[in-house]
Amino acid sequence: MIRAVVAVGPRTENVTPSTTPVPAPGPAGDELNALLARVATHGDKEAFGRLYAHFAPRVKGYLLRIGAQSEQAEDLAQETMLKVWRKAQLFDPSKASAATWIYTIARNIRIDALRRRAKDDLPAEEPMLTPEEEPQADAVMERRQRDARIRAAFGALPPNQYDVVRLHFIEDEPHSAIAERLDLPLGTVKSRLRLAFGRIRKELGELDV
Amino acid sequence: MSDRSAHRHPRSETLALYAAGGLDEARAVVVATHLTICDECRLEVRDWEALGGIALETVEPAPMSDNALTDFWARAEGAEPATLPASLRAANDFPLEAAQPLRRYLKNGLDGVPWKTVAPGLAQHILQAEGYRPGVLRLLKIAPGVKIPVHGHKDNEVTLILRGAYHDHLGVFQEGDFADLDEDDQHAPVAIGDEDCICLIATSAPLAFKSVVGKIVQPFIGL
Numbered sequence: 001m002i003r004a005v006v007a008v009g010p011r012t013e014n015v016t017p018s019t020t021p022v023p024a025p026g027p028a029g030d031e032l033n034a035l036l037a038r039v040a041t042h043g044d045k046e047a048f049g050r051l052y053a054h055f056a057p058r059v060k061g062y063l064l065r066i067g068a069q070s071e072q073a074e075d076l077a078q079e080t081m082l083k084v085w086r087k088a089q090l091f092d093p094s095k096a097s098a099a100t101w102i103y104t105i106a107r108n109i110r111i112d113a114l115r116r117r118a119k120d121d122l123p124a125e126e127p128m129l130t131p132e133e134e135p136q137a138d139a140v141m142e143r144r145q146r147d148a149r150i151r152a153a154f155g156a157l158p159p160n161q162y163d164v165v166r167l168h169f170i171e172d173e174p175h176s177a178i179a180e181r182l183d184l185p186l187g188t189v190k191s192r193l194r195l196a197f198g199r200i201r202k203e204l205g206e207l208d209v
Numbered sequence: 210m211s212d213r214s215a216h217r218h219p220r221s222e223t224l225a226l227y228a229a230g231g232l233d234e235a236r237a238v239v240v241a242t243h244l245t246i247c248d249e250c251r252l253e254v255r256d257w258e259a260l261g262g263i264a265l266e267t268v269e270p271a272p273m274s275d276n277a278l279t280d281f282w283a284r285a286e287g288a289e290p291a292t293l294p295a296s297l298r299a300a301n302d303f304p305l306e307a308a309q310p311l312r313r314y315l316k317n318g319l320d321g322v323p324w325k326t327v328a329p330g331l332a333q334h335i336l337q338a339e340g341y342r343p344g345v346l347r348l349l350k351i352a353p354g355v356k357i358p359v360h361g362h363k364d365n366e367v368t369l370i371l372r373g374a375y376h377d378h379l380g381v382f383q384e385g386d387f388a389d390l391d392e393d394d395q396h397a398p399v400a401i402g403d404e405d406c407i408c409l410i411a412t413s414a415p416l417a418f419k420s421v422v423g424k425i426v427q428p429f430i431g432l
Binding site: 049052056057058059060061062064065073074077078081082085086095096097098099100101102103104106107108110111114115146147150151154165166168169170172173174175190193194197198200201204206 | 221222225226228229230231234253255256258259260261262263264265266267268269270271272273274277278280281284285340341342
């Protein structure tokens with residue numbers, strides 16, 4: 001389902017196919033959003049169990065990839081899912097999909113863990129956990145459509161840009177990590193990211209042609 | 210979008226790095242403070258976070274241990290229910306210095322800053338935001354008419370104008386404006402107007418002064 005949306009983007013024929021993994025099959029985005037909504041409104045444990053089955057291993061995979069040790073990755077993944085459970089009522093579908101919301105929570109929990117190690121400190125404030133008002137239905141729809149366009153624009157990137165963008169969001173020290181992993185000069189990584197981000201912004205109608 | 214191309218906002222690369230959690234704490238504070246007053250940039254960050262959510266779906270899942278869900282419910286048992294925090298978003302008439310991300314580092318506000326004079330018309334204060342990645346967060350106060358010597362940046366430097374205004378080759382930067390400078394960018398900002406220009410600046414590496422004067426001044430101002 002997710003892959004099908006990605007494949008909508010036009011890929012040129014003279015480029016080598018990207019070898020990067022495609023989103024694994026599982027509940028589709030809308031279904032995940034609906035599960036999270038059920039957790040938010042009814043504290044639905046069954047719905048949460050399904051969210052957990054989908055996201056906990058992905059969050060753990062993300063944390064491992066971004067530098068956590070195995071035990072810590074599992075612990076921080078638990079912490080992430082605990083926050084999802086406890087803060088589900090604060091989920092605002094006009095701002096983010098379930099996947100996006102959980103990504104930002106995992107990201108912040110990891111940063112807080114690093115920060116705690118660096119020095120004792122207060123947890124960071126989390127804008128994603130602070131709804132401004134009751135989300136409007138059309139704003140929710142707008143967000144979903146925008147996410148679909150982002151997904152399509154991402155899927156339509158040339159493979160060499162697709163790879164750097166994908167890694168950008170799941171690597172520690174993204175620029176240098178990507179350079180190392182893909183064996184590219186740092187300047188090339190930066191220019192590919194710049195091009196890719198510009199292209200996505202253009203697809204969203206945020207940049208003049 | 211003409212406003213965006215006028216260099217008064219963070220670049221897309223900077224906002225995307227912020228969304229990926231890849232900025233050092235110093236630069237993240239400057240970006241987050243700008244976001245409290247800029248709807249457009251906040252929306253863009255949401256777009257990059259959406260891309261992060263999509264990237265999360267491409268991560269190879271790492272199986273949780275067998276009893277993970279049981280452990281989870283045991284931990285969740287004692288968890289208190291969610292409470293709604295007050296909105297972090299600053300209203301438009303809210304002074305920029307009181308914006309939440311900055312207030313954490315600036316408990317007594319801009320008027321309570323223990324400025325240290327580093328040169329005539331130039332004072333600074335280092336904020337404790339070393340965080341988990343190297344980076345320096347500082348406040349710089351430039352008296353009207355005072356010019357900072359021409360300098361480049363070894364890495365990215367981000368600046369948010371908290372009060373007053375300065376002028377450089379890119380134009381006028383005033384309260385709320387954001388300057389996002391890369392290693393290729395050189396500038397020599399001069400404070401303009403009647404009041405001191407106060408900037409919040411984050412660097413991940415020391416500034417690179419070009420002139421002899423700049424190089425002489427640098428050790429004193431510690432930039």
